[in-house]
Amino acid sequence: MSTCNLVELESFSPGTHRCLTVYRYGKAGSGPKVYIQAGIHADELPANLVAHHLKGLLDEADRDGRVRGEIVLVPTANPPGLGNVLMGDHMGRYLAATGQNFNRGWPNVAAEAVAAIAGTTGGDAAANTRLLKAAVTRALAGRSPENEAQMLQLTLMRLASDADIVLDLHTDSEAELHLYVDPDQWPAASDLAGLIGAPVVMFARGSGDDPFEETLARPAIEARAAGIDVAQPLTAVVELRGEGDVDHDLATQDARALFDFLAHRAIIQGEAVAVPAFSGIAAPFSATQVLRAPTGGILVYRKPLGAMVKPGDVIAEIIDAAAPPGALSALVKAETEGRFFARSAHHLARPHAAFGKIHGRKPLQARTGKLLAD
Numbered sequence: 001m002s003t004c005n006l007v008e009l010e011s012f013s014p015g016t017h018r019c020l021t022v023y024r025y026g027k028a029g030s031g032p033k034v035y036i037q038a039g040i041h042a043d044e045l046p047a048n049l050v051a052h053h054l055k056g057l058l059d060e061a062d063r064d065g066r067v068r069g070e071i072v073l074v075p076t077a078n079p080p081g082l083g084n085v086l087m088g089d090h091m092g093r094y095l096a097a098t099g100q101n102f103n104r105g106w107p108n109v110a111a112e113a114v115a116a117i118a119g120t121t122g123g124d125a126a127a128n129t130r131l132l133k134a135a136v137t138r139a140l141a142g143r144s145p146e147n148e149a150q151m152l153q154l155t156l157m158r159l160a161s162d163a164d165i166v167l168d169l170h171t172d173s174e175a176e177l178h179l180y181v182d183p184d185q186w187p188a189a190s191d192l193a194g195l196i197g198a199p200v201v202m203f204a205r206g207s208g209d210d211p212f213e214e215t216l217a218r219p220a221i222e223a224r225a226a227g228i229d230v231a232q233p234l235t236a237v238v239e240l241r242g243e244g245d246v247d248h249d250l251a252t253q254d255a256r257a258l259f260d261f262l263a264h265r266a267i268i269q270g271e272a273v274a275v276p277a278f279s280g281i282a283a284p285f286s287a288t289q290v291l292r293a294p295t296g297g298i299l300v301y302r303k304p305l306g307a308m309v310k311p312g313d314v315i316a317e318i319i320d321a322a323a324p325p326g327a328l329s330a331l332v333k334a335e336t337e338g339r340f341f342a343r344s345a346h347h348l349a350r351p352h353a354a355f356g357k358i359h360g361r362k363p364l365q366a367r368t369g370k371l372l373a374d
């Protein structure tokens with residue numbers, strides 16, 4: 001059976017305390033390490049439900065001694081965010097005290113860790129990788145948090161930083177299943193995309209503001225850039241549809257797909273897994289058109305999720321309800337050929353606010369600099 005640790009979180013509210021529940025399977029050092037967390041954006045509850053169902057599958061496999069290596073599962077990654085309820089509405093994306101997005105500004109120790117191993121590495125990639133992981137662990141041990149979001153990030157990063165496979169479970173607002181992976185992890189990660197049935201995969205590196213999975217990959221990326229031969233971990237964000245897709249059937253299916261992925265990667269033994277071929281769109285994040293409202297009003301979609309669109313297709317209208325019926329509304333059009341895969345569940349459009357995404361195959365000229373919406 002798994003062992004459960006309650007990791008005490010440093011308190012930023014006097015007189016209160018919170019704990020993080022961490023499940024561990026297998027044996028450290030007996031094979032690859034896998035780290036899976038759910039709900040760092042605490043209002044993306046389908047992620048937590050999938051982790052809950054995955055736990056049942058892992059419990060069974062571990063009971064039968066079929067875990068090779070180590071799996072660390074954090075089914076509720078953001079206890080402080082679960083407490084962000086304001087006047088009846090749960091807002092788990094940002095730390096209420098400061099407005100910081102919980103998935104931005106993760107502790108980046110890549111330069112420090114790579115500098116620490118310079119001159120100590122050789123031609124053995126496995127040995128170099130161990131040195132780099134140890135340097136990252138030391139660098140993270142030397143950091144201290146200044147607010148509750150940083151405290152949570154440091155706690156989670158210390159659990160994840162030496163993993164070989166990292167899955168960060170999220171959801172969008174309303175969406176089809178989709179993945180973010182580092183460009184160097186494709187097509188290797190097409191097994192994950194095929195098993196989970198994601199029609200959209202985005203290659204993200206240097207998207208800006210240091211999200212979790214990109215920050216975790218950076219030490220290995222920077223070590224390689226410095227000519228040090230190390231293994232780069234698979235660091236993937238799995239976006240499990242939309243926030244409203246809280247459903248046992250979907251969550252059971254998604255948990256099974258993640259379990260099968262671990263079996264296919266030989267972390268779980270004794271499972272024969274057939275991997276469906278990936279047939280979606282896999283392309284750089286810069287090929288994703290972010291749809292924005294030109295003006296405020298009521299957002300009315302003209303295309304369903306999953307629609308294949310081409311430049312000029314009307315995706316949505318922005319209606320001024322006070323205007324006479326039939327008055328011209330603002331139209332938001334596709335500027336690329338691709339798949340309309342994510343959109344906002346909120347229908348009050350605010351000027352210039354992002355409300356949807358189309359993933360195409362060609363990088364878009366306007367998509368430079370920071371690519372993440374918020």
Ligand SMILES: [Zn+2]
Nearest residue numbers: 041044170171
């Ligand atoms: Zn999220």
